[in-house]
Amino acid sequence: MNQSGVTGVPRATGPSRPQWIAISAVLVCLALIIGGLIYLLPVLSLLGNRDPALGRGVPAPAHAPPPLDSKQRINILLLGSDDDQKFQGDALLSQTMIVVSVDPAHHQVTLLSLPRDLWVDIPAHGKAKIDLAYARGGAPLARATVERVFKIPIHYYAWVGLKGLVRVVDRAGGVDVDVLHPVLDDNYPNDFSDSGYGTERVYLAAGPQHLDGRHALQYVRSRHGDLLSDFGRSIRQQQVLLALQQRTEGMDLVTALPSFARDLNGHVKTDLDLVRVTQLGLFMRGLRAADVRQAFITPYVRDSTSPDGQQILLADWPAVNRYLRQLFGGDLLP
Amino acid sequence: MKRARRVITLAAVALFVTGCTSNGAAPHDPGKVVLPGKQVAVAGKLYATKGRSLYRFSGTHVTPLLAGMKVKDPAVSADGARLAFAQLQEQRSSIVLSDRDGKSRQTITPVSGPEGALWAFAPSFSADAQQVVYLTDRGKQASSPRDLKPNDLGVWVYEAATGQSHRMVAPVGYTGGDSDPTFRPGAGDQLIYTTYLYGGVPLQPVARLTWMSTRTEANVYLSPELARDFQPAVSPDGRFLAFIHADSGRDDLYVMPLGASFSGVPRPYPTEAGVRVQSGMVSQPVWSPDGRAIAFLMLARGSFDLFVLPVTTTGTVRARSVAQPVTHGSFLDADSRLAWSA
Numbered sequence: 117m118n119q120s121g122v123t124g125v126p127r128a129t130g131p132s133r134p135q136w137i138a139i140s141a142v143l144v145c146l147a148l149i150i151g152g153l154i155y156l157l158p159v160l161s162l163l164g165n166r167d168p169a170l171g172r173g174v175p176a177p178a179h180a181p182p183p184l185d186s187k188q189r190i191n192i193l194l195l196g197s198d199d200d201q202k203f204q205g206d207a208l209l210s211q212t213m214i215v216v217s218v219d220p221a222h223h224q225v226t227l228l229s230l231p232r233d234l235w236v237d238i239p240a241h242g243k244a245k246i247d248l249a250y251a252r253g254g255a256p257l258a259r260a261t262v263e264r265v266f267k268i269p270i271h272y273y274a275w276v277g278l279k280g281l282v283r284v285v286d287r288a289g290g291v292d293v294d295v296l297h298p299v300l301d302d303n304y305p306n307d308f309s310d311s312g313y314g315t316e317r318v319y320l321a322a323g324p325q326h327l328d329g330r331h332a333l334q335y336v337r338s339r340h341g342d343l344l345s346d347f348g349r350s351i352r353q354q355q356v357l358l359a360l361q362q363r364t365e366g367m368d369l370v371t372a373l374p375s376f377a378r379d380l381n382g383h384v385k386t387d388l389d390l391v392r393v394t395q396l397g398l399f400m401r402g403l404r405a406a407d408v409r410q411a412f413i414t415p416y417v418r419d420s421t422s423p424d425g426q427q428i429l430l431a432d433w434p435a436v437n438r439y440l441r442q443l444f445g446g447d448l449l450p
Numbered sequence: 451m452k453r454a455r456r457v458i459t460l461a462a463v464a465l466f467v468t469g470c471t472s473n474g475a476a477p478h479d480p481g482k483v484v485l486p487g488k489q490v491a492v493a494g495k496l497y498a499t500k501g502r503s504l505y506r507f508s509g510t511h512v513t514p515l516l517a518g519m520k521v522k523d524p525a526v527s528a529d530g531a532r533l534a535f536a537q538l539q540e541q542r543s544s545i546v547l548s549d550r551d552g553k554s555r556q557t558i559t560p561v562s563g564p565e566g567a568l569w570a571f572a573p574s575f576s577a578d579a580q581q582v583v584y585l586t587d588r589g590k591q592a593s594s595p596r597d598l599k600p601n602d603l604g605v606w607v608y609e610a611a612t613g614q615s616h617r618m619v620a621p622v623g624y625t626g627g628d629s630d631p632t633f634r635p636g637a638g639d640q641l642i643y644t645t646y647l648y649g650g651v652p653l654q655p656v657a658r659l660t661w662m663s664t665r666t667e668a669n670v671y672l673s674p675e676l677a678r679d680f681q682p683a684v685s686p687d688g689r690f691l692a693f694i695h696a697d698s699g700r701d702d703l704y705v706m707p708l709g710a711s712f713s714g715v716p717r718p719y720p721t722e723a724g725v726r727v728q729s730g731m732v733s734q735p736v737w738s739p740d741g742r743a744i745a746f747l748m749l750a751r752g753s754f755d756l757f758v759l760p761v762t763t764t765g766t767v768r769a770r771s772v773a774q775p776v777t778h779g780s781f782l783d784a785d786s787r788l789a790w791s792a
Contacts, residue, residue, distance in 0.1 A: 289477060289478045289479070289752065290479075292731060292749050292752070292754075294696055294701055294731070295785075296655040296657075296678075297625060297626040297646045297655050297657075298602070298603060298625075298626030298627055298629055298646060299626060300569070300587065300601050300602060300603065300626055300627070301601075302566065302567075302593045302601045303593060303594065303595045303598060305595075315595060316541060317541040317542070317567060317569075319569055319571075320785070321571070321629065321785040321786075322626060322629055322644070322646060322657065322680060323629075323680055323681055323694065323701075323733050323734070323784070323785060324694075324701045324731045324732065324733040324747075324749065324754075324784055325733065325754070325783075325784040325785040326753075326754055326781060326784060340598050342624060342626075343623075343624040343625060343648050343653070344648060344653055344655075347652070347653075348655070351654075351655070363752070366477070366752065405699045412652075414652050415651070415652045
């Protein structure tokens with residue numbers, strides 16, 4: 117008699133060792149891809165936010181960006197404007213126009229501020245203050261205007277709103293700035309009030325100090341108490357940019373980048389891609405203060421009044437062009 | 451497919467960047483005063499603010515004062531018995547006097563007037579504590595966004611005997627005004643402060659140390675025309691002036707001798723004979739009561755911290771050793787004055 121009653125049932129067997137290795141490899145790859153997507157999505161979402169295509173009559177960019185492995189100069193038009201809550205779409209005058217020119221061959225960066233009241237020829241719009249270009253045609257028209265007027269090829273642009281600046285500075289842990297003069301403004305526009313139209317009183321003592329995002333914005337934006345008006349503001353804007361660059365020197369860009377991207381979503385528009393952002397970020401980290409050149413065309417402009425009665429700045433173009441040749445050498449457009 | 455390739459490429463770049471960056475996050479404010487592992491004993495009582503709260507450093511102890519009040523620019527009388535400070539309120543401030551522990555408080559300046567809300571900052575006692583010099587925008591013209599008027603800070607003085615204040619120095623419009631007023635110890639009729647101006651072609655921001663006779667109201671510049679010298683601090687014997695000289699992106703600490711008596715127009719400018727005793731991003735120097743050290747705030751590893759620098763003024767002015775850190779990574783308020791008493 118067969119005691120067991122069961123014979124010949126095969127024992128259950130799992131995947132072989134090579135199969136386990138294959139499964140593990142697939143899971144690791146999946147985890148990497150999912151992790152990478154989680155990491156990159158906020159960044160890609162931010163970088164995907166750009167101004168619409170060229171409007172009618174707006175020239176295309178003069179030059180495509182140089183290849184990644186090139187040592188050619190890269191010019192980025194940095195634009196800043198009012199809080200867009202108060203205005204429709206892009207109907208914003210640009211309060212800040214700075215050409216950030218990165219010269220890898222000479223390991224140098226030039227910051228060139230363009231005065232917002234400069235009277236120029238805007239493509240398809242005629243003579244106007246240069247800050248009108250962004251309001252009429254967004255970044256593409258601002259870029260085309262700078263290329264036409266200053267002969268500087270603009271490879272990329274980046275627009276940052278007020279809240280964007282505040283968040284960048286706060287994410288960097290603030291900036292350390294030598295405030296050049298006491299800043300007093302009894303009528304500082306309070307863009308963060310409910311209506312966006314209120315004013316507040318601002319005071320910043322002069323001298324070295326640490327500024328959080330909100331106070332950094334007050335520093336770069338206030339001009340009521342500054343005899344230099346828009347020029348003074350340009351100096352302060354470049355100061356904060358440099359302080360921000362120094363502040364981010366010690367940061368771990370990899371972990372910081374998605375946080376920056378989430379903070380900035382909706383407050384930045386750019387046609388920079390992530391690879392270029394990464395490349396520029398690494399380049400900027402290696403910069404010393406002496407590698408950054410601050411430039412202003414203010415010595416070559418004078419106050420005037422436009423035919424329609426606006427207070428404007430007129431440039432001495434031969435002098436401006438000589439100055440630009442000093443800054444950019446043979447990298448200007450023909 | 452194209453997007454997937456792009457994402458993979460970017461992920462690879464990110465991984466590459468990971469390998470290239472390992473410095474960690476930028477330093478952030480810890481929200482409290484942090485002392486270094488090797489503590490420095492502070493002789494006497496040294497006052498500083500952090501997050502607009504007042505702290506007293508003495509020996510290796512740190513004592514918070516004036517709980518719940520927002521404070522800027524502490525000052526202490528020569529005998530250490532009285533404090534003065536700016537109390538910050540919503541978009542206005544006033545000067546308050548108190549005893550050494552922050553009690554028995556007395557507000558000596560209005561927070562508003564017919565001209566609107568007012569600022570008041572940077573009080574400083576005279577040697578006998580009978581006067582307090584300070585900054586305010588009192589007396590400005592009313593302003594609105596459609597009719598902008600300057601509201602720069604001028605130098606005023608409070609007389610304890612009468613309880614009244616009067617203006618000593620009217621500011622130049624649209625400069626931000628004057629700053630850092632301080633009496634010269636041992637000379638009751640002399641005032642030192644920073645005048646903010648614009649100079650050069652094209653115009654640039656300028657800060658010049660100014661020496662004023664309160665008796666004759668005459669004043670002279672101690673700094674050249676295009677200098678950026680500010681935050682003067684006079685030694686307890688009145689013979690030396692510590693100040694910040696800004697140049698080429700640095701804010702260094704200098705010390706210079708000050709003439710025995712107020713005189714016309716000193717040439718060369720006295721600040722040009724100053725000796726640099728500390729390099730870096732330095733702010734708010736103050737002398738120790740015995741004149742053998744200068745305390746200041748300095749940016750170190752992303753934070754403004756309190757340092758004490760032993761100095762000698764016998765013979766050549768020089769630092770006797772390197773500056774000792776009293777705090778570490780504390781993010782003290784570098785826009786707020788320090789005060790030091792015995």
